[in-house]
Amino acid sequence: xxxxxxxxxxxxxxxxxxxxxxxxxxxxxxxxxxxxxxxxxxxxxxxxxxxxxxxxxxxxxxxxxxxxxxxxxxxxxxxxxxxxxxxxxxxxxxxxxxxxxxxxxxxxxxxxxxxxxxxxxxxxxxxxxxxxxxxxxxxxxxxxxxxxxxxxxxxxxxxxxxxxxxxxxxxxxxxxxxxxxxxxxxxxxxxxxxxxxxxxxxxxxxxxxxxxxxxxxxxxxxxxxxxxxxxxxxxxxxxxxxxxxxxxxxxxxxxxxxxxxxxxxxxxxxxxxxxxxxxxxxxxxxxxxxxxxxxxxxxxxxxxxxxxxxxxxxxxxxxxxxxxxxxxxxxxxxxxxxxxxxxxxxxxxxxxxxxxxxxxxxxxxxxxxxxxxxxxxxxxxxxxxxxxxxxxxxxxxxxxxxxxxxxxxxxxxxxxxxxxxxxxxxxxxxxxxxxxxxxxxxxxxxxxxxxxxxxxxxxxxxxxxxxxxxxxxxxxxxxxxxxxxxxxxxxxxxxxxxxxxxxxxxxxxxxxxxxxxxxxxxxxxxxxxxxxxxxxxxxxxxxxxxxxxxxxxx
Amino acid sequence: xxxxxxxxxxxxxxxxxxxxxxxxxxxxxxxxxxxxxxxxxxxxxxxxxxxxxxxxxxxxxxxxxxxxxxxxxxxxxxxxxxxxxxxxxxxxxxxxxxxxxxxxxxxxxxxxxxxxxxxxxxxxxxxxxxxxxxxxxxxxxxxxxxxxxxxxxxxxxxxxxxxxxxxxxxxxx
Numbered sequence: 001x002x003x004x005x006x007x008x009x010x011x012x013x014x015x016x017x018x019x020x021x022x023x024x025x026x027x028x029x030x031x032x033x034x035x036x037x038x039x040x041x042x043x044x045x046x047x048x049x050x051x052x053x054x055x056x057x058x059x060x061x062x063x064x065x066x067x068x069x070x071x072x073x074x075x076x077x078x079x080x081x082x083x084x085x086x087x088x089x090x091x092x093x094x095x096x097x098x099x100x101x102x103x104x105x106x107x108x109x110x111x112x113x114x115x116x117x118x119x120x121x122x123x124x125x126x127x128x129x130x131x132x133x134x135x136x137x138x139x140x141x142x143x144x145x146x147x148x149x150x151x152x153x154x155x156x157x158x159x160x161x162x163x164x165x166x167x168x169x170x171x172x173x174x175x176x177x178x179x180x181x182x183x184x185x186x187x188x189x190x191x192x193x194x195x196x197x198x199x200x201x202x203x204x205x206x207x208x209x210x211x212x213x214x215x216x217x218x219x220x221x222x223x224x225x226x227x228x229x230x231x232x233x234x235x236x237x238x239x240x241x242x243x244x245x246x247x248x249x250x251x252x253x254x255x256x257x258x259x260x261x262x263x264x265x266x267x268x269x270x271x272x273x274x275x276x277x278x279x280x281x282x283x284x285x286x287x288x289x290x291x292x293x294x295x296x297x298x299x300x301x302x303x304x305x306x307x308x309x310x311x312x313x314x315x316x317x318x319x320x321x322x323x324x325x326x327x328x329x330x331x332x333x334x335x336x337x338x339x340x341x342x343x344x345x346x347x348x349x350x351x352x353x354x355x356x357x358x359x360x361x362x363x364x365x366x367x368x369x370x371x372x373x374x375x376x377x378x379x380x381x382x383x384x385x386x387x388x389x390x391x392x393x394x395x396x397x398x399x400x401x402x403x404x405x406x407x408x409x410x411x412x413x414x415x416x417x418x419x420x421x422x423x424x425x426x427x428x429x430x431x432x433x434x435x436x437x438x439x440x441x442x443x444x445x446x447x448x449x450x451x452x453x454x455x456x457x458x459x460x461x462x463x464x465x466x467x468x469x470x471x472x473x474x475x476x477x478x479x480x481x482x483x484x485x486x487x488x489x490x491x492x493x494x495x496x497x498x499x500x501x502x503x504x505x506x507x508x509x510x511x512x513x514x515x516x517x518x519x520x521x522x523x524x525x526x527x528x529x530x531x532x533x534x535x536x537x538x539x540x541x542x543x544x545x546x547x548x549x550x551x552x553x554x
Numbered sequence: 555x556x557x558x559x560x561x562x563x564x565x566x567x568x569x570x571x572x573x574x575x576x577x578x579x580x581x582x583x584x585x586x587x588x589x590x591x592x593x594x595x596x597x598x599x600x601x602x603x604x605x606x607x608x609x610x611x612x613x614x615x616x617x618x619x620x621x622x623x624x625x626x627x628x629x630x631x632x633x634x635x636x637x638x639x640x641x642x643x644x645x646x647x648x649x650x651x652x653x654x655x656x657x658x659x660x661x662x663x664x665x666x667x668x669x670x671x672x673x674x675x676x677x678x679x680x681x682x683x684x685x686x687x688x689x690x691x692x693x694x695x696x697x698x699x700x701x702x703x704x705x706x707x708x709x710x711x712x713x714x715x716x717x718x719x720x721x722x723x724x725x726x727x
Contacts, residue, residue, distance in 0.1 A: 034708040066697030117595045208653030208692035246600065246637050247693055249706075270713060285600050287635030290691065304595035305627075306634040371697035403654065404602035439654050439698075453657055457691075463634075 001266040001273055003152050006143060012143035013361030020056040022104045024048070025132055029062035030216060030250065031372070032069035036093060043097035049099050061219015062122075063132035065090070066372035068114050071102040071176040073132060074104060085429050090114035094359070100234050119370050121388050124351065126359045127335045130220045130373045139261035142222040150341035151226050154233055154392040155273045163234035165169075167337070169345030171357035176202055176293070176330030177405065177434040177442050179356070179423035185327065187234040188317040192325035197237040199228050199322065200328045201246040202298060203251065206290040208425025208457070210359040213331035215373055217244065219252035219256035220379055222334070225281060227307060227334030229268065230341060231551075232279045234512035240281040243298055246288065290407075290461035294509045295328045297463065306444030308463045309509035330435065334360060353379030355421035360433070366403075366440040369394045376421070386440060404511075405434025407454045408514030410521025411447060430521040432514065447526040448533055450554055451519045452480040458515035466479055469512030472503035483530060486537040493530060497523065565718070569619045572612050577605040579612075585620055592623050595631055601636060608639040631713035636691075644679040649703035653692030656700040664700060665689060667714050671721055681710045685724060 017023070024040045026032075041059060049057040056329040063071045068090030075086045089100060089112040096112060103109045125131075133140035142148070154163055180355060187196060203214040206403050217224060228240045244252050259281050262268040266375025270278045284302045291297045292307040301307040320326025336358060340348045348358050356378040362385065365371045371389030385393065385403060387521060393399045401411040410431030412419075418468050423433050441450065459473040479496045482488045501515035506512045523530065532538050568590065571578040582707055584601040586595030598621065602613045609632055620626035632638050648668060652661045665676060668687055672680050676689040695701045697712025 030693075030708060031698045031710060032693060034698060034701075034710045069698075070639075091655075148598075205563065205694065206691070209655045209696050210692075211694035211696055214694040247690065284696070286637075287596055287600070288637030288691065289635050301596065302593070304593035304631070306630055365696040365699060366658050371655075371699075373697075405655070437654070439658060439696075440656055445658055546709075 001059060001147070001148075001152065002158065006148060006152055010144045010146070011211035014141045014469075016055060017058075017144075017471065018077070020054045021077055022053060022055045023058060023077075024055055024104075024443045025058050025060045025063075025073045025075070025098065027061070027063040027069060027071040027073075027132060028059045029219060030068070031062070031066035032071055035483075037070040039094040040072070040092055040097060043094035044072075046096045047101040051104075052439075053101070053104055054331065054495065055101065059135050059137075061130075061134070062128075062373050063088075064128070064372050064374060065114070065116055065119055065370050067370055071114075072100060074100060074108070076104065085290055088114045102271040106161045109484050117368070117552075119374075119391065122380065122384055123375055124349075124359050124390060125375050126339050126348075126376050127216060127223075127332055127361050128220075128373065129339065129445045130223065130332060132219075133371075134220065136219050136221055138390065139222060139258065139265055142220070146342060147338070148226055149220055150338040151233075151267065152273050153230050154230050154341055155275045155277055160190060160234045160236060163230060163341070166345045166505045167234070167340060169346075169353075170340045170348035171331065172336055172340065172348065173423060174330060174478055175332035175336070175360070175435070175495065177408070179433060180410070182329065184332055185317060185329070186231065186234050188315075189237075189325050190325040192318055193394065194325050196239075196324045197235055198241040198321045198324055198326040199237045199291050200234045200298070200302070200326055200393060201228055201240065201242040201334055202295070202328055202330045203242055203248075204286045204293045204333070205245060205248075205435060206293045206461075207408075207435050207437050210364055210406060210435050212373060214248050214251055214329050216335050216361075217248070218254050221251075221254045221521055222262065223335045223338060224255070224331055225262055225268070227329075227337035229519070230333065230337050231329065232275055235325075237327065238278045238280070240279065241284050241302055241321070242281060243284045243286060243292070243302060245286045247286075250392055252283060252285065256548045259283070267399065268399055281454070285329055286392070286396075290457070291463045291509070292512050295549075297509070298328070299326065306463070311508065320526040325383035332436070332516060351377050351477050352422055353422045355424055360436060362436045362438045364390050364438050364440070367393050367397060368440040369443070379420040381420055382412065384419070385438070386417065390440065392428060393440065393442045397444065399440065400443055400445060401441045401447065402452070403431075403439040403441065403516075404437065405432035405517070406437050406512065407457045408432055409434045410517045411441070411450065411525065412521070413525040416525075426509045430515065430517065430524055444541055444543070445540050446484075447522040447529045448480065448484050448539070449541075449543045450536075451522045452477065452484055454518035455480055457517065458511060462511065462515075466487070466506075466508035466512065467514065468503050469508065472499055472507070472512070473515050475499055476503070476516070480519070483533050484544045486533065486546040487542075488530075488534045490531075490534055493523070569616060572616050578616075579606050581617070584619070585617070590621055595621055595623055595628060595633070599632060599678075603638060603686065608642045609709050610640070612630070641679065642683075647686040647692075647705055648686055649688040649690050650676075650712075651690045651693050651695075651699070651701040651703070653690070653696060654664065655696035656692075659699040661700045662702070662716060663711060664717055668717060668721070671718065672681050
C-alpha cells in the first residue's frame with residue numbers, strides 16, 4: 001500500500017458515494033440497537049429501494065445523544081435540492097422509514113426532528129470525528145475520511161524520533177485516567193533496550209458508567225489500530241495486543257473484522273507500505289475483573305495468569321509483557337494519535353486548558369436530559385457540560401452532584417460546577433478525570449448510599465493481594481453499612497476517615513489507592529448527610545431504610 | 555539410561571479429548587491456534603465457556619493438562635475472573651446491570667424484585683434449572699439505564715413490570 005493507492009481508494013469511495021443524492025445514516029450503537037435500530041435500518045433499506053431517489057443507507061457507530069435514540073441522520077449532497085443539508089431524527093421506529101425517505105429533498109419530518117443545537121454547539125470532535133459518518137465494518141469508509149493517511153505518512157516521511165517529538169509537542173496525556181504525558185511514555189519505551197517490544201491497548205473499560213472506549217472500538221475500530229501502528233513504529237515494536245472486556249462482544253467482533261481488513265489491505269503485517277516496518281495486532285479477552293484495568297494486572301492477564309498487579313517500578317516501559325519493554329495506552333489515547341499526526345502537534349496543543357490539552361470524551365449518564373457521549377475541549381466548565389450540553393436535570397428535581405472517575409473518583413457538588421474540566425482541577429476537588437464517566441445525581445440520590453455502592457464495588461473487585469485494600473475496603477464497607485442503617489456513631493466517621501487515609505497511602509495499586517475517593521469526597525461536600533443518618537436517623541433523600549433505628553431514637 | 559516410564563511419556567503428550575462431543579474439537583482448536591502455549595489459558599477457558607456454557611472439573615483438568623499448566627494455577631485463574639461460571643446456566647438468563655448509572659436509576663429495586671420472584675440470589679439458578687439470575691458490573695449501555703440482558707438481548711429503560719412480564723413469558727414457554 002502506497003500513499004497514492006490509499007488516495008485512490010479514498011477517491012473511489014467518494015466517487016461511489018457521489019452517485020447517491022442522499023445519505024441516511026442509522027446509529028446502530030448498543031443504546032440505539034437495543035431500541036430496534038436494526039429493524040429501522042431494514043425498513044429504511046426497503047423504502048429506499050422503492051423510492052425513485054438514489055439513497056445510501058448506512059449503519060454507523062454512536063452519534064452521541066443516546067437518550068433520543070434510535071437516531072437517524074439524513075444528509076443531502078450539496079447539489080441535491082433539499083431544505084437543509086443535514087437533519088437529525090430521534091426516537092425513530094421502523095414505521096417512520098417511509099416518511100423519512102419521502103421527506104428527502106423536501107421538508108423534514110417535523111415530529112421526528114431533534115433540536116439539539118445547544119447539545120452539539122460547544123462540542124469539538126476529534127476522537128469522535130467519524131462517529132455517525134462511517135460504517136465501522138468497512139475499512140474503505142475509514143480510508144475515505146483520511147484513515148491510515150497518518151500511518152503511511154509516518155512510515156514514509158518521519159523518523160520514529162520525529163513521531164515521539166510530535167506527540168510530545170501535542171501535550172496529549174493518557175486518557176485512561178492517570179493523565180501521564182503520552183509523549184514521555186513513548187520516549188521511554190523507544191529508548192528502552194531490547195529488540196522485542198510490545199504495544200498494548202487497554203480496552204478493559206471497567207468503570208461502571210463509562211462507555212466511551214466501547215463506542216470508539218465499536219464505531220471506529222480502525223482509528224485504534226492506526227494509533228497503535230503509529231505507536232509501534234515510534235517505539236520500535238512489531239506486535240500489539242488489544243485487551244478488551246468480554247462483556248463487549250460487539251467491540252470484539254468489530255475489532256476482529258477491522259484487523260482482518262487491515263491485513264487484507266496490507267496495513268498490518270510485514271513490510272507495511274514497502275518499508276521495513278512489520279506490525280500485527282491480536283485481541284485478548286478480559287474476563288470480568290475490574291483490577292485488570294491496572295496496567296501490570298492487565299499484562300498478567302494477557303499472559304494467561306490471575307490479574308493481580310505488582311509493584312512498580314519497574315514500569316512496563318522497561319519490564320512489561322513477558323519481561324519486554326511495553327507501551328500501554330488507553331483506547332481513547334490511541335484514538336487521538338492519527339489526528340495529531342495529520343494536523344500537527346501545535347493544532348492539538350492549541351485546544352484545551354493550560355496543562356490539559358485537546359478534547360475529552362465523556363459518557364454523560366444518570367439524572368440528566370441528554371444522556372450519551374459528548375466530546376468537549378478540556379477546560380470547559382462542568383456547568384456547561386451538565387446544563388447546556390446535557391440539558392440539565394429533568395422532571396423538577398434539583399442537581400446534587402456529578403460523579404466522575406468511576407469507583408476511583410469522587411462526587412462534585414453544585415457549588416463547584418464553575419470549575420473547568422482538567423486533570424489537575426478534578427484532582428484538586430477530590431475526584432479524578434478517570435476514563436470519562438460522568439454520572440449526574442439529583443436530590444433522590446443519597447450520598448452515603450452512593451459512597452457505600454462504590455466501596456462495595458471496590459471491595460468485591462479487590463484482587464486480595466495487598467492487605468490495606470483487601471481488608472480496608474471491607475472495613476470501610478462495614479462502617480458505611482452501619483451508618484446507612486442508622487447504627488453509626490460520630491466516632492465511626494473519624495474511624496472511617498482514618499481508614500480511608502490508610503487504604504489510600506498503603507495500597508499496592510490504583511484500585512486501593514483511589515477506592516477511598518468516593519467516601520472522602522462525599523464526606524467533604526456532603527458531611528451533613530452522614531450526620532443526618534447518624535444523629536437524626538434520617539436519610540434526606542429517602543433512600544436508606546432507617547425506620548427501625550429512627551424508632552429507637554424516638 | 556533407563557527408558558522413560560510409560561506414564562511420564564504420556565504426561566508429555568496432549569491428553570485425549572474427554573469425549574467424542576464435537577465441542578471438544580473447538581476447544582482443542584483454540585489451543586492449537588495458540589501453539590498450546592501456556593498463555594492461551596484464558597482464551598481457551600473462554601472457548602470452553604462459550605461452547606459448553608460453563609466450566610466443569612473435567613474441562614478445567616483437560617485444558618490444564620493440554621497446556622501443561624498446573625491444575626492449581628488453572629483453578630486459580632478460573633475462580634479469579636468473574637466471567638467464568640462453574641455451574642451450568644439455566645435455560646434462560648436474566649442479567650441485571652448494576653453499574654453506577656443503572657444503580658442511580660433503580661437497578662437495586664429490579665434486583666430485589668427478581669430475587670423475590672425467582673426465589674434465588676444473584677449468581678444462582680432456580681432449582682428447576684429454568685432461569686439464572688445474574689448481576690452485571692456494567693454492560694456499557696449506561697445512557698439507557700437501567701439496563702438488563704434477556705439472555706443476550708440488551709433491553710434499555712427496563713421497568714419492574716416489563717421484567718416481570720418477561721419472567722412470566724419464560725415460565726410458560
